[in-house]
Amino acid sequence: MKTNMSSNTLLGNRLQSIIESIHSLNVKEGDLSNLILPLLPSVHLDKEYVLSSFRYGVENFGYEYIPYIHQNSAVKEWYPPEDLNYNGIRAFPKGISPRGLILRIINPIVEGGDYKDEYLIKGIWGYERIIDSIPPILPYFKLDFLENCILEAWVLHKLRDFLPKYWHANYGAVSYIYGQETIDELFSDNYEGDLGFAYERNTVKDQVRSLDIEALVPQVKIDGDSATFTCAYWNHFRGLYITETKFKNEDGLVYVASENKRCLVIHHSNILF
Numbered sequence: 145m146k147t148n149m150s151s152n153t154l155l156g157n158r159l160q161s162i163i164e165s166i167h168s169l170n171v172k173e174g175d176l177s178n179l180i181l182p183l184l185p186s187v188h189l190d191k192e193y194v195l196s197s198f199r200y201g202v203e204n205f206g207y208e209y210i211p212y213i214h215q216n217s218a219v220k221e222w223y224p225p226e227d228l229n230y231n232g233i234r235a236f237p238k239g240i241s242p243r244g245l246i247l248r249i250i251n252p253i254v255e256g257g258d259y260k261d262e263y264l265i266k267g268i269w270g271y272e273r274i275i276d277s278i279p280p281i282l283p284y285f286k287l288d289f290l291e292n293c294i295l296e297a298w299v300l301h302k303l304r305d306f307l308p309k310y311w312h313a314n315y316g317a318v319s320y321i322y323g324q325e326t327i328d329e330l331f332s333d334n335y336e337g338d339l340g341f342a343y344e345r346n347t348v349k350d351q352v353r354s355l356d357i358e359a360l361v362p363q364v365k366i367d368g369d370s371a372t373f374t375c376a377y378w379n380h381f382r383g384l385y386i387t388e389t390k391f392k393n394e395d396g397l398v399y400v401a402s403e404n405k406r407c408l409v410i411h412h413s414n415i416l417f
Contacts, residue, residue: 155295155362156322159375162299163320166306171209173199173266180303184296187285192216193261195281197307199268206312207268210275211303213284214261222263224274282399289371289393291364298373298389301400318377321360327352330378351409352384360386369393370401376408383411 162183169179177195181187189195193213201207259265259277282300287293299306309317319330331349360376371391378384385405392401 152358152361152363153323155291155364158292158295159299159320159362160322160326162296163306166303171197171308173197173209176211184299186290186293186296187287187300189213189285193284194218196265198265200270200274201268201310201313202270203268206310206314207270208304208309208313208316209307210278211281211300211307212259212265212278213281214264218262218264220263221266222259224269224277280400283397285398286396287398289366289369289398291366294364294366294371294373294391295362297391297398301389315381316379318379320362321376321378323361324357327357327360348383348409348411355384355408380411380413383407384409 165183166180171179174196175194176197177189180195181189192215194216195211196214197209197211199207200210259279261279265278280301281303282297285297285300287297305318305320319326321327331352362373362375365372365374369392371393373389373391374386376384376386385407387403387405389403390401391398
């Protein structure tokens with residue numbers, strides 16, 4: 145039992161160190177390799193590829209950064225194959241987005257269709273469908289199937305959570321639970337900031353404090369070519385969730401096999417951005 149607790153504590157400390165280091169970076173649209181990869185020494189990206197990012201959201205309303213992989217030699221710019229206007233009605237012919245149409249007229253190196261890693265993604269895109277068009281970044285990385293490697297693989301898989309968010313994108317911001325200190329900080333008796341309506345504040349605190357902390361901190365379980373990463377996070381607008389991510393290792397290729405989450409404590413904030 146002591147060994148398991150020690151391992152979980154080390155994982156929590158390691159995850160906290162990585163995430164806090166990412167939060168301290170000056171992340172901008174474009175190349176992330178030199179910023180992020182030094183923090184993840186157990187995963188390796190081939191030199192012909194670049195870890196990059198684009199902005200997802202609306203310029204004057206709020207946006208976040210989405211990671212993706214492109215070839216080091218990429219020059220052509222990609223645009224989504226299909227965009228919808230805010231009313232859900234197709235504003236441009238299939239295969240042409242408003243920005244893509246303009247770019248295609250003024251810039252012959254712009255490409256459309258399904259995203260391939262030979263393209264760059266630039267600018268800001270505010271259509272949810274674009275997220276489904278971007279392949280996961282994890283399969284591009286090589287790693288051993290060990291506990292610390294699975295932790296770093298999970299960070300890559302969830303990297304979007306740790307990159308900057310602006311204005312309304314912060315409705316999706318989460319705080320991961322590293323250990324008892326995280327609970328104490330988020331739900332201290334003196335904490336008033338983001339815990340919502342006064343009449344439910346104490347109830348939420350009591351519910352969270354009654355949970356087994358060992359069930360909330362990061363854990364990795366490896367069984368042959370399968371691994372499970374579990375952890376918990378807090379969101380001011382939804383509550384406390386526990387997540388389970390299953391990884392598979394097939395001939396050295398590690399990918400996410402499944403992912404699910406379960407709400408432990410419901411919470412509704414009175415904050416409006």
